[in-house]
Amino acid sequence: MRVLLVDCYDSYTYNLYQLIGWVNDREAPLVVRNDDWSCLHPLLGLESLGAVDADRPPALSHAPVVDAIVLSPGPGRPERRDDLGIGQVLLRWQAVHGVPILGVCLGHQGIAWAYGGRVRHAQRVSHGEVMSVYWDAAMKCADGVAERLFHGMPAAGFRAVRYHSLVVDEKSLNESLIPLAWCDDPRTGERVLMALRHAHLPLFGVQFHVESVCTEYGAVVMRNFLEIAATRGKRLRKTVPTNGWLPTNPAETGITAGHSSSPGRQRWTRLHRWVTAPAAVRSPPRLFERLLGGDATRAVFWLDSATASAQHPPPPESARWSYMGEVDRRYTVQAADGTFLDRLQSALDGVMVADDDEFRGASEGAEREPPPLYGGWVGWLDYEIKRECFDAPAAARHAPEDPFCGRLALATRVLALDHATGEVCIIALAADGRAASHGDELSAARAWLVHAERTLRHVEEEAGAAPQESAVIASATPLTDALLSFRLERSHDEYVADIGACLAQIRDGESYEICLTNRLRATVPNTAADTFDPLQHYLVLRQLNPAPFAAYIRFDADTAICCSSPERFLRLRHGTRLESRPIKGTIRRGRTPSEDAQLRERLRHSGKDRAENLMIVDLVRNDLGRVCALGSVAVPRLMTIESYATVHQMVSTVCGQLPEASSGAVAAVLRACFPMGSMTGAPKRRTMQIIDGLERSGRGVYSGSIGYVSAGGQFADWNVVIRTAVWHRPPRKTAMEAADWQVVIGAGGAIVAGSDAEDEFQEMMLKAMALIRSVGVAAGAKSFQVLGAECAGEVNAKG
Ligand SMILES: C=C(O[C@@H]1C=C(C(=O)O)C=C[C@H]1O)C(=O)O
Numbered sequence: 027m028r029v030l031l032v033d034c035y036d037s038y039t040y041n042l043y044q045l046i047g048w049v050n051d052r053e054a055p056l057v058v059r060n061d062d063w064s065c066l067h068p069l070l071g072l073e074s075l076g077a078v079d080a081d082r083p084p085a086l087s088h089a090p091v092v093d094a095i096v097l098s099p100g101p102g103r104p105e106r107r108d109d110l111g112i113g114q115v116l117l118r119w120q121a122v123h124g125v126p127i128l129g130v131c132l133g134h135q136g137i138a139w140a141y142g143g144r145v146r147h148a149q150r151v152s153h154g155e156v157m158s159v160y161w162d163a164a165m166k167c168a169d170g171v172a173e174r175l176f177h178g179m180p181a182a183g184f185r186a187v188r189y190h191s192l193v194v195d196e197k198s199l200n201e202s203l204i205p206l207a208w209c210d211d212p213r214t215g216e217r218v219l220m221a222l223r224h225a226h227l228p229l230f231g232v233q234f235h236v237e238s239v240c241t242e243y244g245a246v247v248m249r250n251f252l253e254i255a256a257t258r259g260k261r262l263r264k265t266v267p268t269n270g271w272l273p274t275n276p277a278e279t280g281i282t283a284g285h286s287s288s289p290g291r292q293r294w295t296r297l298h299r300w301v302t303a304p305a306a307v308r309s310p311p312r313l314f315e316r317l318l319g320g321d322a323t324r325a326v327f328w329l330d331s332a333t334a335s336a337q338h339p340p341p342p343e344s345a346r347w348s349y350m351g352e353v354d355r356r357y358t359v360q361a362a363d364g365t366f367l368d369r370l371q372s373a374l375d376g377v378m379v380a381d382d383d384e385f386r387g388a389s390e391g392a393e394r395e396p397p398p399l400y401g402g403w404v405g406w407l408d409y410e411i412k413r414e415c416f417d418a419p420a421a422a423r424h425a426p427e428d429p430f431c432g433r434l435a436l437a438t439r440v441l442a443l444d445h446a447t448g449e450v451c452i453i454a455l456a457a458d459g460r461a462a463s464h465g466d467e468l469s470a471a472r473a474w475l476v477h478a479e480r481t482l483r484h485v486e487e488e489a490g491a492a493p494q495e496s497a498v499i500a501s502a503t504p505l506t507d508a509l510l511s512f513r514l515e516r517s518h519d520e521y522v523a524d525i526g527a528c529l530a531q532i533r534d535g536e537s538y539e540i541c542l543t544n545r546l547r548a549t550v551p552n553t554a555a556d557t558f559d560p561l562q563h564y565l566v567l568r569q570l571n572p573a574p575f576a577a578y579i580r581f582d583a584d585t586a587i588c589c590s591s592p593e594r595f596l597r598l599r600h601g602t603r604l605e606s607r608p609i610k611g612t613i614r615r616g617r618t619p620s621e622d623a624q625l626r627e628r629l630r631h632s633g634k635d636r637a638e639n640l641m642i643v644d645l646v647r648n649d650l651g652r653v654c655a656l657g658s659v660a661v662p663r664l665m666t667i668e669s670y671a672t673v674h675q676m677v678s679t680v681c682g683q684l685p686e687a688s689s690g691a692v693a694a695v696l697r698a699c700f701p702m703g704s705m706t707g708a709p710k711r712r713t714m715q716i717i718d719g720l721e722r723s724g725r726g727v728y729s730g731s732i733g734y735v736s737a738g739g740q741f742a743d744w745n746v747v748i749r750t751a752v753w754h755r756p757p758r759k760t761a762m763e764a765a766d767w768q769v770v771i772g773a774g775g776a777i778v779a780g781s782d783a784e785d786e787f788q789e790m791m792l793k794a795m796a797l798i799r800s801v802g803v804a805a806g807a808k809s810f811q812v813l814g815a816e817c818a819g820e821v822n823a824k825g
């Protein structure tokens with residue numbers, strides 16, 4: 027059966043896509059955007075659109091080629107043409123021609139609006155809440171169809187998820203619309219209409235979200251609807267449009283899209299060697315400093331599972347590997363002109379790596395499975411890359427510290443630390459080329475391998491003899507005045523006002539959740555050139571706030587990123603398996619073990635945090651659902667609590683499977699899923715527009731992603747850039763010239779209908795605090811203050 031899914035730019039449309047495709051015997055629906063007016067004639071035979079308020083339907087030039095239509099949820103109001111789009115015409119005229127329509131949420135409200143009912147504000151907004159919905163099983167309509175929508179479902183109540191601010195006013199309905207189901211809001215006592223149908227036409231609406239992971243019987247409702255449509259649909263498929271045109275299904279093109287016009291492939295030879303060095307693996311700072319620290323002219327990275335070395339093995343699965351190494355700046359992906367992901371795709375297609383057989387045969391442990399990052403692309407993506415992922419790009423806003431929208435470079439020297447086994451894989455790539463230069467590259471790669479192995483063995487002995495981590499914190503150079511001053515970009519009062527603006531948007535149904543953020547800036551004066559090294563800060567940070575997706579990146583002398591993120595955006599394994607670990611829900615750690623346990627439980631049972639988390643889980647399912655095989659998106663872990671140095675977090679895991687592997691798949695997946703929904707809120711597109719209107723500067727690296735893609739594109743792991751400091755200094759003319767380091771820290775949190783402005787401000791500050799403190803320690807300050815927040819304190823390494 028051919029189903030048309032109209033997307034009102036919601037972040038849950040592709041959950042419906044997955045659901046419909048799965049119920050419809052794996053036939054994917056055709057997705058069109060609600061502003062694609064050009065699809066109406068070829069798909070539905072609507073020659074003229076007809077005024078929605080006319081009495082007579084416009085004639086059809088041919089029978090519709092779809093058997094059923096599903097109208098998605100979405101931001102805004104049904105009576106606004108920009109919000110419901112072609113849905114307005116479809117609801118008014120298509121059902122008259124016999125094509126059944128199921129409207130979900132905004133679509134449901136659209137049915138009421140199209141047939142004379144009224145849509146108004148709910149007494150209380152409900153987003154991400156699970157409630158019991160009951161229906162009238164005794165109801166009989168003229169054609170006896172009514173009860174079939176909920177056939178097989180308990181009439182007394184099933185659990186369903188709500189994401190809405192507006193409701194259909196039941197009292198406003200005339201006899202053409204029949205109420206079918208309700209829920210009683212426990213806080214207000216309001217009886218809210220949850221489903222309706224038309225008395226004669228095949229039009230059905232559900233206010234709740236059938237596609238949410240926490241709705242019971244969602245697939246049953248969908249199957250019932252498609253069954254109702256199937257009996258009617260048969261009549262409709264006798265004729266097909268004469269021009270044979272069908273819009274391309276974005277979901278089908280998602281995975282193959284991209285511009286792989288790489289001018290030929292660069293071949294690389296890979297050399298590698300495994301070394302067992304458990305003591306060195308437990309003290310990565312020592313290894314990093316010896317092998318890669320010190321020289322600011324090198325382009326180095328460290329993707330650091332800092333929680334793994336803080337704990338003893340076995341580390342959690344998410345913190346199994348750490349990678350450190352050097353990139354070759356000649357092979358860099360960067361673009362400020364909106365072509366970053368295109369270039370990434372070409373870069374992925376353009377690099378081919380083959381193992382050196384001779385070397386492989388001779389090396390120890392060569393038969394072992396290689397680590398996921400076995401040579402490949404490492405770096406970061408700015409939040410600004412978002413404009414490459416949506417059709418209506420906002421003007422780019424570049425953060426001063428990062429003019430390039432991000433940067434990926436080819437990691438040609440890598441140490442992969444396996445925290446589970448204490449082994450290290452040392453990897454070097456040599457570019458193939460004309461015989462002479464290849465020889466040079468190869469001998470340089472060999473020489474580095476020998477050097478890295480020697481350094482590793484040396485660190486192993488040292489660390490074995492003195493297992494305590496070098497006292498990084500004590501060694502920080504005192505640089506600043508005793509007082510370190512941060513300034514908030516938007517002061518307490520301004521931020522609280524912005525929260526108010528977010529709440530108004532949520533109340534009006536423009537957004538369900540808005541991740542609002544702020545920035546803090548400080549200057550660390552450099553009295554003499556080169557006395558302060560951002561690596562110092564990173565070493566302090568990883569010790570004070572160890573996190574599984576931490577990172578240190580310095581690709582040039584004047585910029586460095588120090589990140590202590592707990593959140594995974596996306597991982598790809600074996601070419602097809604995707605996983606995301608969204609975090610929503612944050613509470614501070616307790617001062618005593620019993621207070622700590624209490625806070626943990628409070629977070630676990632907090633209705634507000636569970637709603638925030640659910641909204642993002644459904645959003646991430648949607649994003650994965652755009653590129654994953656039908657029926658493959660699952661939520662193996664929902665709302666578990668993880669504890670970090672300063673906060674407890676509520677974490678969920680979403681996974682899915684790509685239909686096939688390809689070298690450039692990561693670029694297409696990023697295009698479908700970036701930026702991480704936990705940093706935008708839902709629905710993504712409208713909510714990002716709201717955020718752009720409130721925040722004063724581009725988010726830069728913050729809210730973006732740091733990670734890697736392996737050469738060949740089969741493995742990738744990307745974090746969410748939060749709890750991160752970006753260091754920058756103006757380029758200097760001579761090495762002796764002094765230049766102050768500036769640091770910027772982003773912090774924020776999700777604003778939902780139940781948010782208290784003061785609490786949200788404090789939560790934002792709480793997230794920034796671990797960073798403020800670590801900068802203070804690294805800069806040798808005694809105390810800190812935050813201008814704009816009335817906040818000050820001692821800089822204390824113990825936290
Ligand atoms: C916005 C931040 O964090 C995000 C917001 C969270 C929340 O609202 O609970 C939790 C993790 C992140 O997805 C931040 O740390 O700055």
Ligand SMILES: NC(=O)CC[C@H](N)C(=O)O
Binds near residue numbers: 132191
């Ligand atoms: N999820 C939705 O479709 C929401 C519809 C509408 N914008 C509301 O808030 O009520």
